[in-house]
Amino acid sequence: MQAWLLDYLPLLIVLSSLLPGLLIFTLKEQQVALRTFLNLLGVTLKLVLVFLMWQGVKEGESYYYRIAFLPGADLILQADALSLLFVVLSSVLWLATTIYAIGYLEHSPLRSRFFGYFSLCVSATVGLALAGNLVTFLLFYELLTLATFPLVVHRGTPQSLAAGRRYLAYTLSGGLLLMLGVSLLHLLAGSPDFTPGGYLAPLLASGSILLQVAFALLIAGLGVKAALFPLHGWLPQAMVAPAPVSALLHAVAVVKAGAFGIVRVVYDVFGVEVVRALDLAWPLLFLAAFTILFGSWRALAQQDLKKRLAYSTISQVSYITLGVALLGPLAAVGALVHLVHQGVMKITLFFCAGNYAETLGIHKIRELNGVGRQMPMTSLAFTIGALGMIGIPPAAGFISKWYLGLGAAEVAQPWVILVFVLSGLLNACYFLPVVYRIWFGVQYSAWPSPQRLSSRFETHWMLLAPSMFTLGLILLMGLFASTELSPLSWSELIVEREFSFDD
Amino acid sequence: MIDLSHLLWPGAGLGFTSAVSQGWLLFTLLLWLLALLYSLSSQQQDPRAGRYWLFMLLCFAGNVLLIAAQDALSFYLGFSMMSLAGTGLVLHSGTKQARRAGRLYLQLAVIGELLLFSALVLRASAAGGLYDWQSWQNVPLDHLTISLFVLGLGLKAGFFPLHLWLPQAHPVAPAAASAVLSGAMIKAGIFGMWLFLPATDPLLQQWGQGVLWLGFVSAIFGALAALCQQKSKQILAYSSVSQMGYLLMLLSLSWLLPPAQQSLALIALVGYAAHHAFAKGALFLLAGSASRYRFGTGDQLLLGFFIVSLAALPFTSGAMAKTALKQATAAFALPAANLLYLGALCTALALCHLLMRLKAEQLALLSQTSASNMPWLQRGPVLLLAVAAVLLSWSGVMPASASVWLPLGITSYTSLSLQALTAAAIWAAIWPLLMALPTYYLLQRFAGSWLLQLGRRQRWVFFTSLKLKRLYQPL
């Protein structure tokens, strides 16, 4: 690999989805083959590039790309271990979701627009992951909002428009708060690159109020996307979007962007020391704990499958925030690994929900009775995903919960474990009845609108294959957690290499 | 031992390194294989046999895994796999009873899992992020962790106040499933407690006394509650509650005894567990067959053998187990060691009741249809279980050269069976039985309907479970 090419690698990774996306916009509706080719080309390219970068970062190389942007705050794309975690997650899940979306949207109108924005959305996510300073992060954070909005309203029904309005109201306000916070920090400390251990420590002496304000603004801005308690209102409504979109929104793109931002802010902007010194973690901790329970509690009452999954997301994403707010190395590992695990599990669940909806027209939970016999593979994937959400091994969710629990015990906050237990209980309360219906329920009426999508499989292979793929990932990540390839090992590497814990 | 730590998670490993786990594995494996063999016949006409086998095999794998585990996470993996797949077995028949029992089972199993999870987390954290047993042995426990372990694992083991699900869930499952549920799976709770609560820990001395009494109460309660039941499988299930009480007593004795004698209690624990696994497993299998097939004389003899064995009549594995229990109790110099006789009496009463009910059920079956004979595929496993039980109780009599083939450290248990052959032990085993017969007659005569009514007093459990369900699943 040429040296000059290496410098451009971060940019190329962003462009590998951006350019196909822009090209797709210009395509006509009927150019299915070309569009699919472009999509897959982008995915493959991105995966190859990400693989190269992964190799490099593992060896300790650094990638750094800089364009002039604001005075004192360049646009920086760089790759450290943390950003790579998110990049890998989003590119791999993009692959699954793209295939899924191609199958899901077969014969539906406006596909060029859909796939165009879809690629933009991934580009923004990857850019956000690779962002090297707060200003760059802010830029991609806003772009993400813009790229996902058309996906949320893609159906164009009154409900989806209402959801879109709400989504915008929340996310744009969040972006605004973030912008206020970023500008305040820029004034106080400039916008240097993300630094392990943060770069605000020298400012501690000169007064803490403004730092606290900045932290509050940043977290509130990020909390909107991460669906922290009072800011979560957009998420359950946004599930009216088509299944691949919900899958991507809930698993990778939007909610994770918020959570990832919180990780960045706490570890690479403020740093553990400053957060401790300013007593900033406590409110975040309580908020996250409350959100975990609140989301689960609300999920119980939902009768719509996707809505239940949406509330579950609110709860699950806050695990990440909680792990970050605990400010311990093990909790950080738990938070990071949950970022990946939750993504894969939730995307599986949404794929399955989409499969049920597309194949049999099932949207409500009570219609799921006995669907396990009709669609065993999908149901298996759903079951494993649900068990993972509860935190039952060997699904991946267990590993992350375990590390979060260890982290809580490590910093002597055993009450947090109680939160996990209660949340696990609530998770079981809203997932296991669904699983029960799937496998043991007796079908009492005909399927709402069955479609024969495949002659060989239970549903279209493009719908089935991604869910099987992510199902495999869940089990592999849960079982082979200690291997070098696993998110767990990578998270440990991140914490070891980049997070500054004294001990 | 297989080291998997570079593959799965730090400290992951599988192996059977201690005598207890070797013995435990042996009887568990045996019971499982025979139960699976039995299922070949019993599930022949099952339209949903695929589902049955799936859950059976999952439970099997989980059960073996948790015994083989060398670290907390592998144990937890096996434990939860077994627990959750067990739901499938309880729910299998799909009847109303099965559904509500399944719900109750699942609710409590999940709670148990989560309690165990938090206990493991606390423990792993105390051990500095290491998960393997070796590192955990010397890390001091604290009260919170112990109570979490006792509750979490106790919910699986099903001893007295945590037994609620057991008498409901075991009877509704298919016979072979009930056999492994009662014979092997609930023992995982006790096994886990042995694993996670190392006897060397000083804090357990404080807990031992209480747990001992808890075990005793459970033993008496289970037996008495069994008397109030009408269905043979439910009687067997309550009997399991009672037997788990004995196992719990043995476990707590292992904590209380001085280190030199701890191995005695542990040997007794494994022996008792094996005995119970064989006897209870066989009885469940027989009870399953009894509801569908005509019993020949041989079958009735087999039934009698296991009942007698469970009642700890001399020369049975039960006698061996009970003797071991008594020895351990005596070693601790428990003032109320004589209370054990009360336990034995109650057990005997329950078994009388079981015999009567089985007989009644068989008669009812025969009066309705012309049932065929029990197929050999079902009889065979039961017979093999009987052989295993006999081997268990008599292996000590065999010459040392003959017992060498016994795998691993099993030989250490064989000495127990010899001690059961002393005259004092024989007498001690027989007299409660002799007393039980007239007592049972009198009880049935004068308090039969009262007992029946008492037996119906378990609806509150379902009611609460349903309430709970309504809470998290509003209509």
Added chain:
Amino acid sequence: MLSFYLYLGTAVLLVGIGGLGLWRGPELLRRILALNVIGAGIFMLMVTLAYRPVMQGEPADSVLHALVLTGLVVAVSATAFALALLGRLLTRAD
């Protein structure tokens, strides 16, 4: 000196009258006229200012005269334009 103040006063008066007309009148024509009156007032003011050096015996300020001339041209054309527009508007309204 008196005449200076007289001119000045007249200029201010004109601006005032124009302002009042603008304020009071909703009719467009009246407003156009009022604007013209204000314009006249301002030009008068400027001419008066140009007159100041004369009082000291110097020639009048020719710059201001030039400005007034320019202003007048602009004002006339603007008025014409406004009236034309008004005319079109009124014919349309009929």
Added chain:
Amino acid sequence: MFPALLLVTLPLSAALLMLLWPRFARSLHVTVALLSVPLAGYFLQQILLHGEQQWLLGGWSPLLAIRWQADSLSALLLLLSALLHLLVSGYALAVQARDRLPAAFWPLSSLLLASLQALWLARDLFNWYVCLELLGMVAVALVTLSGDKALKPALNYLLFSLFASLCYLLGVALLYAGYGALDLPLLAGQLEANRLNAMALLLITLGLMLKAACWPLHIWLPAAHAAAPAAVSALLSALVVKGPLFILYLVWTELAPQAFWLPASYLFALAALGALLFGGIAALRTPYGKSLVAYSTVAQLGYATLALAFVLRFNLPEFVAALWLFVLAHALAKAASFLAMGELQQTLGSKQVSALKGASQTMPLAMFAFAVAGGSLIGLPPSGGFLAKWALLLGLWQSQQYFWLLVLAVATLLAAAYVFRVVVLAFDRAEPTAPDFAPQRLPQYLALLPALAVWAMALFSMPLLTLLKQEL
């Protein structure tokens, strides 16, 4: 000297020639528009090379001569005007076949360009008056091009404009009475803080604010801008209102005595507050598409006014930068959104916002242009609007104006609300409004062009700030 003179005289003489030979009007116009751009570019380069330049026209002495002066800001504005003029000409040509603009459009818009370029170059109070007057009348004339429905707003505009000019003229006359000079550099630093000067400055400010449509003196703007043809609205909103603002800035920073700065800053801040809030709310409520864009202009001018207020109050470089960045970003974004909105309305056949239902499918390009321009109006990164807002935010944090931060936040949300009010509607797939005829692609691309340019602006923040001679 030569390029600067050409920049003004070329369009001026072309306009006169067009009147003489209406047949060649269009080609003359295009030639001038095309020539102006490289000329302005060359001029900017010259300024960058040689620094600020000034000329006294006709070689008269400073007291009599008309002074032209060009620093990099003027040069930048010259280039911007030339560029937007070219763009709008292109648009006008592109839609020529469909909705024919009256022949008067060509000379008038050349005249508009000439007067604007003269305004950017002039540094003389009376010269500015002439430019303003010319600008106003040409603008009014342009508004009337869309036919009889525009007569009323146009006349209204004219009256306001005349009144404003008179106010300005009166102020200028008062200043001249005191100091006998009209030349800005000559007057700079001379003014004392007395009543007469206060009166004069107040009159000048009032006139300029009226022309620049600062709240609450904006009432003429929405109707006039909405009634004009799309091409004209784009020019009016993007450029014409910026002229008076430019004068206002120079008058206050160079002419006015420091003692007046604080009260003036309160005045401007109040106007900004009203503009930001009420402009936004009005844009949110109006049922008509172009009025929405016009009200958005009112609101966006609030940012510039706010920046001006804080320039006077704190004199931080951030605010100066914010002021001009807002002007630049708004010019580009507003041109794009007016062209896009005009195209949408023309094709979909209705002025109502509600008629834009489903426009993202029927006319994706125009809608995209509108949304992208809207992004800059909201201030989403990396647009020019963001860059300006960023500068403003830094200044506000630095001067600890927390109330104004809140105002800014609310204003941003209002902007987001009115932009996405349209965009969300465009995604409605239930009953999309069918276009009256097949949408033309070229005009839509032309509308997209400035929108994309404004989004690229932030990437060139450093050169821009160098041009504005400000550092953040």
